Amino acid sequence: MSGAAPQRSARRRDSRRAVPEELAQPGDGAERVRLTFLPDGAEVRVPSGTPVFDAASWNGIAIDSTCGGYGTCKKCKVRVVSGDLPVGSIDPRAFTGGELADGWRLACRAMAREDLVIEVPPLQTRPKAALAGVGRHVILRPSVQKRHVALEEPTLEDQRPDLRRLLDAIDDLEPTASVAVLRTLGATLRSANFDVTAVVVDEELIAVEPGDTTARRFAIAFDLGTTTVVATLLDLDSGQPLAVRSMLNRQQPFGADVITRVSATMMDETALAKLQAAAHGTLAELTAEVLADAEVEAAEVYEITVCGNQTMMQIALGIDPEPLSMAPFIVATNRFPEARAADFGVPVHPRAHAYVFPSLGAYVGGDIVAGMLATGMTRDQRLRLFIDVGTNSEIALGSSERVLATAAPAGPAFEAAQIRCGMRAADGAIEGVKIDGDELRLQVIGDVEPVGLCGSGVVDVVAELVHGGLLDHSGRFAAVEAVAAERPRLAERFAMIGQERVFVLHPRGASVEESVFISQRDVRELQFAKASIATGWQILLRDLGVDASEIQQVLLAGSFGAYLTPLSAVRIGLVPKLALPRIISAGNVAGEGAKIAALSARERAEADAILREVEYVELSGRADFNDLFIDQLAFPG
DSSP: OOTTSOOOOOOOOOSSOOOOTTTOOTTTTSSEEEEEEETTTEEEEEETTEEHHHHHHHTTOOOOOSSSSSSSSOOOEEEEEESOOOOOSSHHHHSOHHHHHTTEEEGGGOEEOSOEEEEOOOOOOOOOOOOOBOOOOOOOBOSEEEEEEEOOOOOSSOOOOHHHHHHHHOTTOOOEEOHHHHHHHHHHHHHTTTEEEEEEETTEEEEEEESOOTTOOEEEEEEEOSSEEEEEEEETTTOOEEEEEEEEOTTGGGOSSHHHHHHHHHHOTTHHHHHHHHHHHHHHHHHHHHHHHHTOOGGGEEEEEEEOOHHHHHHHTTOOOGGGGSTTOOOSOSSOOOEEGGGGTOOSOTTOEEEEOOOSSSSSOHHHHHHHHHHTTTTOSSOEEEEEOSSEEEEEEEOSSOEEEEEEEOOGGGGTTTSTTBOOSSTTEEEEEEEETTEEEEEEGGGSOOOEEOHHHHHHHHHHHHHTTSBOTTSOBOOHHHHHHHOHHHHTTEEEETTEEEEEEEOOSSSGGGSEEEEHHHHHHHHHHHHHHHHHHHHHHHHHTOOGGGOOEEEEEHHHHHHOOHHHHHHTTSSOSOOGGGEEEEEOHHHHHHHHHHHBHHHHHHHHHHHHHEEEOOOTTOTTHHHHHHHHHSOOO
16 A cells, blocks of 8 residues: 555564664663653653653653654653753654753653662553443343252262263263363362262363352453453343443553564564563453452353454464454464463463464454454344444445445544543543634543644544634635634634644643644644545445435444544534434444353354455555545645
8 A cells, every 4th residue: 555544564674663863872772771660750761861651661760651662652741859861852843841951851862871779650541441232132041051960979889980070961062171171170079978069161071170160250341442352241141231340451551553563573572572561461450350349259260252453462362463464464364273261361261262363464463353253244134334443444334235345544643642632531631622702612531621632633633623614625624814804702712823823722831832722734644544544435336336314324443433423424424414314423343242142142143154255445555546546635625
């Protein structure tokens, strides 16, 4: 694909990040310096000249970042409490003069050459996320089965082996047993007076428990997202969710998107293990939380189901993701071999199974297959458009007759990663904007003073500015004089930062730079992102031979899609211009698919069928992509 859309590929580089020339000095690394990180007081010793960001990351200290420490996102803000860190060339773009004087620096461009005490702002680990989504009812048929049996004790006349005696009593199942089960089988049978419960997952006997425990069987469904991870504890006896928790993926310091994380593994041979450990740590923490919430023992969880994009799956399993990042974008496998919960670092029953969703390709992974399973994309007779909006946006179009799917690399604009005042969906983030006449109203997460913009807020403000005539259809801010004639109060919100025009959403501090605003460059970022997605569904419409007016339902999936206003999506051209009731915020449908797979083993066959029935369309190299992309840059009239 040409430069019209963000590139997916990355090339292998040296194992250490290059030091900026203006900061490099002879002798860097010859001595070691001590860094103390507040508020925890952790101390580390690193070679002189090491970036503060790397020093923290190497030692498990999380500093916020969405670019992986390359100086582009300007989010790795730290404050020097003691010691000297010169102001770097990028620092003035991220901080006001007062903040620089107070010791604030970008950690990725701050080279430690003497002992320092560094204050690290707390990382937001609980962003606002969609915990549920559009799903459907399924017949409860979990792969985890329990059979309570009261066995006759062995005699000289009945010397059947313990395992044979147990299997003979389970007349409706034919499981196999491992050596691990046999190690404790004899002792368990005799201590329980041969009154036991057999635990079978798929066709494997994974445990034998004393007494009747048939009412206690649980599973955990995971949506392992690039940004947010969601865990749902399910009671397999009733089919009901007992607890749900979410948190930021601990891989965030390595970058906001999968390409940045893959690049990290290519530049540092230890990065894959670190990324894998971060994923496992996230899953383990969520596991502990949902178990505590529901008062369930870890040993009572006999299976987990996991969905996520292909990069997340391969990293979590320790599989080299490099081939995913460059043409021809080859996955290690579409269907993962049988796995255990332990392979994902999930501390539940030691022999618990892990069901991993299959993937259509490198950029339409198991999370999208799970979403299509939950929404019944391949079963519904209606023509539907499915869009999972994110850094890499997946799109599916079709009905029970035929479904096409593709991936559109939209970049980080929808997650506000490259937006000047962008932030995650946490307290203080503007998530909704409304312009009514000359008035501007903001919806802020937590009902506190605004400190930034999250993705849905970016889309809302651009949509409102376009609708109100403050942005023209090419994406350029309107002339202040023209706005002032009709909306003087809104005209006062226009300002300049250097040579760039901005629109102030919330004044803060003594200067425009300290305010919450959207800039002309931010608008361009959103235009490129939405044009990439719109080009994707336009190509699918063309390949399927249908018109946008024939679409009967649009599903906006994912955490971002859950909070995106359908009207704003239409106004910026992210989705076709349809009646608003046809546009549904579907929420976390990937997580719903993971729950369905835990509750019904039969539905897993449907997930496998999706691989056979859905046709993947690769946008890279499409001759019609560039022309369509350029057409989609403008905002609709």
